[in-house]
Amino acid sequence: MEGAVVLLDFWPSMFGMRTRIALAEKEIKYEYSEQDLWNKGELLLQMNPVHKKIPVLIHNGKPVCESLNQVQYIDEVWNDRAPLLPANTYKRANARFWADFVDKKLYDLGSKIWKTKGEEQEAAKKEFIDCLKLLEGELGDSLYFGGKDFGYVDVALVPFYCWFYAYEQCGNFSIEAECPKLIAWVKRCMQKESVAKSLVDREKVYEFVLQLKKLYGIE
Amino acid sequence: MSKAELVILDYWVSPFCLRVKIALNEKGLQYEARPEDLFGGKSELLLKSNPIYQKVPVFLHDGKPLCESTIIVSYIDETWSSPPLLPSCPYGRAQARFWADYIDKKVFDASGNIWRSKGEVPVEAKKEFIKILKQLEEALGDKDYFNGATFGFVDIIAIPLTCWFLAVEKIGGFTVAEECPKISSWTKRCLQRESVAKVVPDPEKVYEFVLMFRKMQGID
Numbered sequence: 001m002e003g004a005v006v007l008l009d010f011w012p013s014m015f016g017m018r019t020r021i022a023l024a025e026k027e028i029k030y031e032y033s034e035q036d037l038w039n040k041g042e043l044l045l046q047m048n049p050v051h052k053k054i055p056v057l058i059h060n061g062k063p064v065c066e067s068l069n070q071v072q073y074i075d076e077v078w079n080d081r082a083p084l085l086p087a088n089t090y091k092r093a094n095a096r097f098w099a100d101f102v103d104k105k106l107y108d109l110g111s112k113i114w115k116t117k118g119e120e121q122e123a124a125k126k127e128f129i130d131c132l133k134l135l136e137g138e139l140g141d142s143l144y145f146g147g148k149d150f151g152y153v154d155v156a157l158v159p160f161y162c163w164f165y166a167y168e169q170c171g172n173f174s175i176e177a178e179c180p181k182l183i184a185w186v187k188r189c190m191q192k193e194s195v196a197k198s199l200v201d202r203e204k205v206y207e208f209v210l211q212l213k214k215l216y217g218i219e
Numbered sequence: 220m221s222k223a224e225l226v227i228l229d230y231w232v233s234p235f236c237l238r239v240k241i242a243l244n245e246k247g248l249q250y251e252a253r254p255e256d257l258f259g260g261k262s263e264l265l266l267k268s269n270p271i272y273q274k275v276p277v278f279l280h281d282g283k284p285l286c287e288s289t290i291i292v293s294y295i296d297e298t299w300s301s302p303p304l305l306p307s308c309p310y311g312r313a314q315a316r317f318w319a320d321y322i323d324k325k326v327f328d329a330s331g332n333i334w335r336s337k338g339e340v341p342v343e344a345k346k347e348f349i350k351i352l353k354q355l356e357e358a359l360g361d362k363d364y365f366n367g368a369t370f371g372f373v374d375i376i377a378i379p380l381t382c383w384f385l386a387v388e389k390i391g392g393f394t395v396a397e398e399c400p401k402i403s404s405w406t407k408r409c410l411q412r413e414s415v416a417k418v419v420p421d422p423e424k425v426y427e428f429v430l431m432f433r434k435m436q437g438i439d
Contacts (some may be wrong), residue, residue, distance in 0.1 A: 050321065050354065064313045066320055076309040093285050093294040100287060101271065134271065 003060035005030035008044050010037055011204050015067035016055040017159035017198050022071045024194035026078040063161055069098055084152045099156035104159050105131045114170040114209050125171050132179045158189045165202035166209040225250035228265050228277040230257050232428050235288035236276040237379030240290045244414035279303045289319050294404045318358055319376040325351045326380050334389045334429050337438045340391050352399040378409045385422035386429040
């Protein structure tokens with residue numbers, strides 16, 4: 001169980017944040033290594049030769065790639081504290097379903113919101129809000145997606161909150177106005193130290209997005 | 220334990236449905252495969268059980284629905300533990316999930332870029348498909364199965380996609396055996412298993428289906 005843990009990451013990555021939260025939940029000490037995605041280092045390319053992406057979790061020199069995979073791995077190895085996945089197999093399958101839904105939808109739709117304009121942007125905004133509303137439906141009246149306890153789906157989704165401000169500015173809309181229950185859930189999550197210290201400042205993410213727009217020549 | 224009711228909302232040619240059937244077969248479980256008419260009209264049960272995606276497969280365990288084939292296979296493995304489909308150690312499981320995710324993200328779409336193409340198949344589409352299979356060959360290495368010495372999770376996720384390869388080969392104008400011989404021999408090895416052979420359709424029938432689909436979509 002013990003052994004060196006390294007996280008190759010990039011500060012605004014919502015995927016990297018998932019792994020940071022999981023490590024913090026389990027109180028695992030690790031080395032955080034900031035990567036330059038425009039000039040990828042040898043270690044990153046060696047540890048994730050297939051996708052060449054962050055985050056990469058390195059445990060005892062062996063890499064685990066893909067953020068949800070990392071969260072499951074962390075949950076299984078450090079299984080004596082702060083369980084993230086439910087013990088019940090049906091609930092576990094349901095948690096995996098919703099984390100997968102977040103993966104399938106939010107990043108691409110969010111990207112369309114800041115990268116496009118006009119009809120394409122409007123369509124992306126609408127679909128994005130529709131997805132968040134479906135997630136609100138799944139949350140229901142529970143404190144967390146995990147029920148009484150913070151869990152897997154909470155970890156998968158909450159990092160996207162850092163990007164909401166950038167999406168709102170670029171898309172000229174308010175996510176809180178459309179999805180108040182979800183924002184209330186975010187605020188509950190932010191009271192947890194593991195989340196508060198893993199998420200990044202939303203203004204800094206917006207500045208980063210503006211830099212990306214300049215870089216890609218997007219108006 | 221009383222006999223569970225296991226139902227799969229199915230479509231014969233769907234590689235995603237095949238994954239679930241193979242997993243159930245591996246566990247020696249009896250189930251009912253209910254065919255859905257995906258072109259004529261999806262059943263009320265399908266629409267109610269999978270409101271988010273409205274797709275097959277849906278696996279119903281005593282009436283409780285589960286969706287997304289890879290998640291269903293994991294559920295089957297965790298609910299009926301023998302024989303195990305995933306490795307016992309967390310690192311082995313992380314590796315297996317990584318490759319299942321890679322296969323999910325890449326293979327079906329890449330094959331679709333070939334069998335759905337109108338006119339001349341783009342060279343890039345062929346190159347990409349072969350590159351993906353070569354990546355999988357590397358992952359397989361000299362092992363009999365992706366799982367190692369025994370058939371398991373990644374093999375179950377991958378093998379159903381191979382019945383679509385004949386269609387890809389005929390339309391793309393190449394053969395997997397020539398480009399990726401290890402994938403070819405792994406396919407033959409998996410097809411020798413009863414759990415696989417009794418559900419995977421004849422690739423010639425899949426090819427006929429693809430041609431019919433192409434006509435329906437106005438590609439041919």
